[in-house]
Amino acid sequence: MVVNLDDDFNFLIRKISKSSGIVLSGYRDSYLRRRIDLRMKAVGTNNYTAYMGLLEKDKNEMKEVINTLTVNVTEFMRDKTPFIFFREEILPDIMERKKQCKSNMVRFWSAACSYGEEPYSIGICSKEVLPDDWTVSIYATDIDEKCLEGASQGVYSKEQLKNMDPSIVRKYFEPVGEELKVRRIPKISIRFKKHDLTSEPPISKHFDVVFCRNVMIYFNENQKVKMLNDFYNSLSDNGYLIIGKSETLPVEIRELFAPVSVKEKVFKKI
Ligand SMILES: C[S@@+](CC[C@H](N)C(=O)[O-])C[C@H]1O[C@@H](n2cnc3c(N)ncnc32)[C@H](O)[C@@H]1O
Structure with a gap:
């Protein structure tokens, strides 16, 4: 069976968007991936589905990932x-x-x-x-x-x-x-x-x-x-x-x- 990581990732983004009410479509894919990977590393998983399961159970982790995704914009002219x-x-x-x-x-x-x-x-x-x-x-x-x-x-x-x-x-x-x-x-x-x-x-x-x-x-x-x-x-x-x-x-x-x-x-x- 071929596992499509893109589908898992997009599903995860939709889930975070829905739970938080934040529109994430304006953010670059590579940026979202980088930030989510950081959180996944922090909680010790490299699997989007497992991480989604954790987000469903743990409200605190949902807060953490939202903070990670939204707070810091770290590039000049990201949107020129x-x-x-x-x-x-x-x-x-x-x-x-x-x-x-x-x-x-x-x-x-x-x-x-x-x-x-x-x-x-x-x-x-x-x-x-x-x-x-x-x-x-x-x-x-x-x-x-x-x-x-x-x-x-x-x-x-x-x-x-x-x-x-x-x-x-x-x-x-x-x-x-x-x-x-x-x-x-x-x-x-x-x-x-x-x-x-x-x-x-x-x-x-x-x-x-x-x-x-x-x-x-x-x-x-x-x-x-x-x-x-x-x-x-x-x-x-x-x-x-x-x-x-x-x-x-x-x-x-x-x-x-x-x-x-x-x-x-x-x-x-x-
Ligand atoms: C995604 S960043 C946007 C930064 C910048 N405006 C840009 O677009 O590049 C969101 C910023 O809003 C700040 N922020 C969140 N809630 C705020 C509030 N109630 N009053 C002022 N700033 C707030 C955060 O600390 C963060 O620095």
Whole structure:
């Protein structure tokens, strides 16, 4: 008999998705496999069916695997196209509007920033597009202090930077032993702060763009509505909201945001 490991794996993913309510279809197969293999190793099995049996019996292990699958995004530009859209469409539009009111300052919020890949990518895109005398202020928040500590150090392995253009890596990172550390970028400040999107008020106001990708999938409807209302109030007029590719806005708040790019999940405050 030939055992099809792909079927077992896909069945396992469907089961985890169903039990947790988390949409895992936006995640790369290789990423899911790597993370699940780590858990299977930790509990001493290399068989997907046996692991599924364990998940059925042990609620704690279900929690562990969900944490493993969702918490850490460890690659820069794992999903490149929202940043291309940000660089090529959003930043030029913001620049044009700011020039009309004689401002050269922009403000971004990277909500649920994990280990800092997103706020540093925002900083790098901004530096590449905006004139040198512009000031960029980035708030980067997450609920997890471990993530924030790692993020503020800004040290990454070469593997984590493999999706980035090598010339950009050379320009914005400096070697520290085997790893690479983000260089200080003039006129760009990134503030890391602990913040719970489901229970705390918005961190600040007058943002030009709020990035909130791949966290809403873990929230219930009330939490999503609370968070999106907060984003609405913390965005400046015509400010942009960017959510994750596999996420959607709840019906209740659709009148607050107009779609700008359905594909990139970019919206504008109405
Ligand atoms: C899958 S990561 C997404 C990281 C990043 N936004 C991205 O797409 O690359 C989810 C992040 O959400 C954070 N998170 C989970 N619940 C949160 C909450 N209630 N408030 C703020 N951050 C939260 C986790 O700590 C984790 O860093």
